[in-house]
Amino acid sequence: MIDFFVAPLEYGFMVRALIGSVLVGVMCPLVGAYVVTRNLAFMGDALAHAVLPGMVLGFIAGINPAIAAVPTGVAVAVLVRIVSRRAGLSTDTSIGILFAAMFALGLAMLSTATTIRVDMEDLLLGQLLGISPTSIYVSLGITAAVILGLFALHHWLLFASFDPVGAQVLGRRTNIVDYVFLVMLALVIVIGIQAAGVILVMAMLVTPAATAYLLVRRFVSMMIAAALLGTAAAVTGLYVSYHFNLPAGPAMTLVASAIFALAVAFRRRAPV
Amino acid sequence: MNTTHYPHAARMSLQDVTVEFDGHKALNGVSFDVGAGTLMGVVGPNGAGKSTLFNAIAGLLPVRRGKVTLHRVDQGNGALAYVPQRESVNWRFPVTAMDVVMMGRCCRLGWCRRPGKRDRELVDDCLCRVGLWDHRSALMTELSGGQRQRVFVARALTQEASVLLLDEAFSGVDAGAQEGLVEVLQTVRNEGRIVLLATHDLTNLAGRFDQVLCLNRRVCACGPPDEVFTSEVMEQLYGAPGVHLTNDGER
Numbered sequence: 001m002i003d004f005f006v007a008p009l010e011y012g013f014m015v016r017a018l019i020g021s022v023l024v025g026v027m028c029p030l031v032g033a034y035v036v037t038r039n040l041a042f043m044g045d046a047l048a049h050a051v052l053p054g055m056v057l058g059f060i061a062g063i064n065p066a067i068a069a070v071p072t073g074v075a076v077a078v079l080v081r082i083v084s085r086r087a088g089l090s091t092d093t094s095i096g097i098l099f100a101a102m103f104a105l106g107l108a109m110l111s112t113a114t115t116i117r118v119d120m121e122d123l124l125l126g127q128l129l130g131i132s133p134t135s136i137y138v139s140l141g142i143t144a145a146v147i148l149g150l151f152a153l154h155h156w157l158l159f160a161s162f163d164p165v166g167a168q169v170l171g172r173r174t175n176i177v178d179y180v181f182l183v184m185l186a187l188v189i190v191i192g193i194q195a196a197g198v199i200l201v202m203a204m205l206v207t208p209a210a211t212a213y214l215l216v217r218r219f220v221s222m223m224i225a226a227a228l229l230g231t232a233a234a235v236t237g238l239y240v241s242y243h244f245n246l247p248a249g250p251a252m253t254l255v256a257s258a259i260f261a262l263a264v265a266f267r268r269r270a271p272v
Numbered sequence: 273m274n275t276t277h278y279p280h281a282a283r284m285s286l287q288d289v290t291v292e293f294d295g296h297k298a299l300n301g302v303s304f305d306v307g308a309g310t311l312m313g314v315v316g317p318n319g320a321g322k323s324t325l326f327n328a329i330a331g332l333l334p335v336r337r338g339k340v341t342l343h344r345v346d347q348g349n350g351a352l353a354y355v356p357q358r359e360s361v362n363w364r365f366p367v368t369a370m371d372v373v374m375m376g377r378c379c380r381l382g383w384c385r386r387p388g389k390r391d392r393e394l395v396d397d398c399l400c401r402v403g404l405w406d407h408r409s410a411l412m413t414e415l416s417g418g419q420r421q422r423v424f425v426a427r428a429l430t431q432e433a434s435v436l437l438l439d440e441a442f443s444g445v446d447a448g449a450q451e452g453l454v455e456v457l458q459t460v461r462n463e464g465r466i467v468l469l470a471t472h473d474l475t476n477l478a479g480r481f482d483q484v485l486c487l488n489r490r491v492c493a494c495g496p497p498d499e500v501f502t503s504e505v506m507e508q509l510y511g512a513p514g515v516h517l518t519n520d521g522e523r
Contacts, residue, residue, distance in 0.1 A: 152384045159378050161362060162372065162375070165332070170349075170431075217368075218366055218411075
């Protein structure tokens with residue numbers, strides 16, 4: 001049994017994958033707790049797709065795609081707010097427009113860039129087992145920044161999430177908080193994409209947080225439970241992936257979904 | 273009112289406040305004064321501009337013309353506290369009564385500061401004052417409509433606000449709970465604060481409020497409840513001269 005867990009760690013790529021999976025398992029659900037309770041799942045999905053041009057640009061320019069994805073994610077997160085305010089459109093509509101436009105731009109860049117060789121499947125489904133040391137350093141940096149942001153803005157985030165109008169009356173800080181939150185969301189998506197890919201990063205963002213929502217009462221407990229469940233799903237998924245020769249992203253997603261199904265069956269919280 | 277002993281006392285003055293949406297005047301030349309320690313009911317039909325007035329006072333909407341002036345003793349942050357309509361709150365967000373009351377300390381806490389002993393004591397004290405100490409650990413979704421409103425009032429108290437704006441605070445609150453809420457608001461008023469409460473409910477206004485503002489995009493009347501409800505004012509408000517109030521304030 002011990003061999004099941006320890007033997008794979010003799011390989012350097014597996015140690016990096018384990019660190020990567022823990023970072024994904026903690027950070028995506030921590031921010032995901034806000035995504036689930038603020039109904040921002042579409043925003044999360046859109047950001048995950050919208051960073052594609054940045055990643056492709058990274059491949060073309062020979063920069064680590066995780067690093068290249070950061071400014072794209074941040075720019076799109078801020079653009080969504082600006083477009084919905086300026087155009088007077090709903091946030092969902094602005095997200096729909098920008099998400100499709102950015103993803104299309106990424107695909108167009110991929111098809112025209114003849115000098116690079118990119119495995120589309122890796123991009124869409126993630127390649128945790130092939131994660132580079134640079135990507136791990138980027139993920140660690142993002143983790144530190146996002147945890148600091150969540151800690152510093154905790155009370156304002158609670159206020160703005162529960163009662164956005166009441167929080168806005170208290171001052172312009174609410175706008176800053178919303179922007180910073182979207183930037184943090186874009187950052188953790190960049191971590192998640194490396195492990196689970198553009199499509200399945202949503203599973204790590206939403207599923208453990210939604211599971212925690214069903215199991216605990218208060219928001220802070222929900223964040224902690226979500227991070228624990230996310231880590232369990234990510235690490236279990238990684239080992240399943242290694243031993244059963246499955247891609248890591250789908251394995252993590254299936255484990256997280258199975259835990260969610262159990263929580264639905266035995267849930268404590270009554271539907272709101 | 274002598275405001276010397278009340279650090280949160282305030283006076284408010286609106287002069288010719290006009291708010292427009294796409295060239296259409298939602299509020300037209302609204303002017304009135306509210307003295308320290310006043311509990312004012314804001315009444316009017318649907319679309320009269322009650323929420324627009326509150327949004328303009330709170331700075332959520334740009335004022336096309338005129339100005340809102342607030343004179344207060346305490347010069348700290350968070351002069352205005354807004355109790356929103358039920359539908360603008362995210363009830364899916366799992367917070368307890370205590371969490372919500374602590375939100376009132378946001379403007380006094382810095383970015384990275386955690387709530388200290390004084391903040392926690394103030395939260396406990398305000399929960400006691402609105403009679404919800406026993407419900408401090410209840411989720412907001414587990415509280416009744418009246419209890420939720422009292423939690424928001426407690427949040428305004430921890431914020432150390434001078435002006436409380438309650439938009440449709442009686443909506444979804446039964447008659448008994450309305451009385452409980454009014455009692456809490458009267459104690460808040462007695463500390464020199466201004467409380468403005470928008471309501472559709474015209475019953476028992478005389479017993480509840482010091483002043484009533486009758487609004488229909490402009491000020492139709494403003495004064496003590498037993499003076500403002502003339503048949504002329506009711507016609508301006510509801511367009512029906514036959515609508516009038518009995519001595520109990522019932523239409």
